Amino acid sequence: MKVAIVHDWLVTYAGAERVLEQMLNCYPNADIYSLVKFLDDDSFIKNKDVKTSFIQRLPFSKSKYRLYLGLMPLAVEQFDLSEYDLIISSSHAVAKGVLTGPDQLHICMCYSPIRYAWDLQHQYLKESNLEKGLKSFLARLLLHSIRKWDLRTVNGVDHFIGISKFIQRRIMKLYRRDAKIIYPPVDTEMFKPLKIKKKNFYVTCSRMVPYKKIDLIVQTFSEKHPEKELVVMGDGPDYKKIKKLAGSNIKMLGQVSFETLHKNLNEAKAFIFAAEEDFGISPIEAQSCGTPVIAYKKGAANETIIGLNAENPTGVLFENQTTSSLSDAITLFEKNYEKISSTACIENASRFSINKFYNEFKDFIELKFQQHEAHK
Secondary structure (H helix, E strand, C coil): CCEEEEECCECCCCHHHHHHHHHHHHCCCCEEEECCECCCCCHHHCCCCEEECHHHHCCCHHHHHHHHHHHHHHHHHCCCCCCCCEEEEEECCCHHHCCCCCCCEEEEEECCCCHHHCCCHHHHHHHCCCCCHHHHHHHHHHHHHHHHHHHHHHHHCCEEEECCHHHHHHHHHHHCCCEEECCCCECCCCCCCCCCCCCCEEEEECCCCHHHCHHHHHHHHHHCCCCCEEEEECCCCCHHHHHHHCCCCEEEEECCCHHHHHHHHHHCCEEEECCCECCCCHHHHHHHCCCCEEEECCECHHHHCCCCCCCCCCEEEECCCCHHHHHHHHHHHHHCHHHCCHHHHHHHHHHHEHHHHHHHHHHHHHHHHHHHHHCC
């Protein structure tokens, strides 16, 4: 079985790249295709050669590759995959649009249909300051054409894998296709509980971008809970803006080492998570350290955090992305703190281990390949 894995772009080591890393553990001989590759460290892809598209050679592609969104459908269609038996697209943008034949099996690991072209278009335009004017019109026209292309390419996928029930519903809504749910791998061995005592502070960790809502968390603790300490880890475009919101009870640590992250996740009273995520790795890493989570009740948080109404809760879920809703959740958490055990958090996190992903992913691929070959 000759295998190709098609990944949207290789520019960092984030959630989708962690999944790609484990795909390569399943299929170490697979060839990798990607629109662009600008990695400082190739170790997670086993230092393999990556076959890139013409976008790799365009001006400013290293820093401005996203500006070539309009060319990405054309670029991904130029990959010649005719020699492969199995194609796995690792897709949150255009990777699923590769061209395949009837004797080939194409399975798409879908992190999400293209968010900014579908239900998050208006949020994307607002955050990019593209709500009015000629640039706004051109952006909307481009996203309209991307949507049409995205729907056309659905038929080229034999089977979809969704990374959560939340994404499964999005795939059904937009593509009218069912998807097998396989949760992404979380390194629960690395984020293990330490033999240290809990301290009386809360923690959050994230890249500082608008949808992560770190500003909401900082504002809530500054204005509504000035008596409670919050430790904030992470850096990004919004760092300075968020720091201005921080009261004296907020510690802004910026980018930290793994040792600092691990220690703070273990010592914290709870981890705060206010984003609407397709999956969300950091709340699971916190639970793996034995730390409860206070999270926004939307997206995959409903699946990865067990609320107070369950037998073995691992956190508290709040209804709205507002300071009052988060504040109420913090108060509710403190009243019910004794009901949430570190053991329950650790056991819940184990559902998302690397081994669990490896076995579920490989079993699904092998089954579908056998069925595919039997019907040839």
